[in-house]
Amino acid sequence: MDTTTNTRLRAAIGGHFLVDLYSPILPIILPALITNLNLSYLMAGIIVTVFNVTSSIIQPVSGLYSDRTKRSVSIPVCVLFSCLGISLAVLTSNYYIMLALVSGAAIGTALFHPAAMDSVYRLSPPHKRGFYNSIFTTSGSLSYSISPFIAGILITYFGLSSITWFAIPGIIGAAWIYGIEKRSPAITESISSKSESKPIVERKQFWWASAGLVVVLCSLRAWAYIGIITYLPTLLILGHYGMDTVTTSLIVTIMLLTGVGGQVAGGMLSDRFGRKRMLILGFVCAIPFFGMIFLTQGWAMYVGIFMYAFFASFCYVTSVTMVQELLPGSVGFASGLTLGLCMGMGGIGAAIIGWAADLMGSLPHAMFLLIIPTILCPILAVFIKYPEEKPISV
Known part of the structure; x- marks a missing residue:
């Protein structure tokens, strides 16, 4: 890759x-x-739901706009909003102002x-698309992982x-990225277009149905995963475990790092052994x-x-890459669906679990209901029509 691309x-x-440094603070607070x-x-739960639903509505629309116009938003501006x-939401005691600030993020x-x-x-070269997607998602996941622990220390001591x-x-980061954008022109030609003469996945008449089914699976996975992340700190601190904030935030951080x-692992193994196989494996485990x-x-x-956390995340990059390859002409829209709409559905699920906990009088019992979407995922994954490519040696 040349210097500009890097x-x-x-x-x-x-x-x-x-960007991903901020949203995991919500469950800790x-x-x-x-x-x-x-x-x-x-x-x-509605606080988390507002964040995820707002994001889920805007992301597919933003992705579709980017696909059609080839214009992208300014990364520094996005970082500042987030x-x-x-960061300002904790300064208000007004519930609705807090929801507005969370929506802005x-x-x-x-x-x-x-x-x-x-x-x-x-x-990304087409035969290493899963790997490069995993590198990109890992950068966000690392900050997503360490953020709860830092937040827990700040809340406990300050x-x-x-x-x-x-x-x-x-x-500071927004200013740094702004300087990069000013010095480096946007990329107009992709490596993928240079290195592939045809899509790695041959799309047939079932492509939209298959992409839709993968999005459903992403939503079910997000419902369970976000539900666990959202209420695990509350369960450990206010439940019968009686843990302190620092210990709880450390557990959440280790969970997210795992x-x-x-x-x-999911991104690399899906490149080697096939997307659908690895998707089913992760869901089952x-x-x-x-x-x-x-x-x-x-x-x-x-x-x-x-x-x-390991196996739920194992499926994440694989499912994102599958939707991108099934919708190669609408990659931004596909990313908006898997990163936005699915997370929004997960956020709605978090509110439902909160409602169930109030109704049942037991947060653990309500959280255990999330085993239902967890079990549905591998069953539905079997029915995805996805032509597996042969592994490519490099």
């Missing part, structure tokens, strides 16, 4: 790291918000992902309002570990948390 990729990867603002589980929206996230994913897709300090890396490993989270205690429970 520079643009660094901007996309750096932007993803910064939920226990404090529930206590300070006397929120119900439903109202707490960092300021979340969601807009920044929504505008960023489709354009950045389209850039990475165009610059109070909830100290979360505003999180705006500092976002502001998920990063799953993303990298996630089921027993999900059960261990709620049916065991001690180290077995921790193994369940971490390994569930």
Whole structure:
């Protein structure tokens, strides 16, 4: 790759790291918000739902616009929206102002992902598309993983309002990326177009149906995964475990870091052994570990948390790449569906679980209901019509 290409990729990867630094703060601050603002589980879940639904509505539209006009939004602006929206939300005691600020952060996230994913897709050699997608997603997943632990330390030792300090890396990073954009012209020709004479996946008349089914699977996966991430801190802090914020945030961070490993493994193995095979494998392996989270205690429970995150994330990059390859002329739209719409459905699921917890009077019992979408995923994945390419030696 030439210098300009590498520079643009660094901007996309750096932007993803910064944008995804902020949304995982929400589950960590939920226990404090529930206590300070006397929120119900439903109202707490709605905060996460507003973020995900706002993002889910805007991302596909933004991706479609990018596909049709070949114009992309400014990454620094997206980073600023994301960092300021979340960082300032903790300063208000007004629930509705908080929702508005969270929505602003969601807009920044929504505008960023489709354009950045389209850039990475165009610059990636087709036989290593899963690998490069995993590198891009890993950059965001790393910040997504370490953010809860940093937030937990800040809240424990400096109070909830100290979360505003999180705006500092976002502001500095936005200025750095702005300098890169000014110095480096946009890429107009993709590596993919130079290196492939035909799509790696031959699209037939079932392509839209197959892409739609993968999106459904992404939504079910997101429902379970986001539900666990959203309420696990509350379960560990306010539930019968009685853990402190730092310990809980460390558990969440290790969980998310394990998920990063799953993303990298899923992307690389799907390149080698086929997308559909690895998708089914990941979904099947996630089921027993999900059960261990709620049916065991001690180290077995921790193994369940971490390994569930690994296999749920194992499927993530694979499913994103599958939709992109099934919709090669609409990569931004495809990315908006998998990164936006699916996450929005997961956010709605989080609110439903909060409502169920209020109704049942038990957060653990309500969370265990998430095993239903977890079991449905591998069953539905079998019916995806997806022509597997032969592994390519490099």
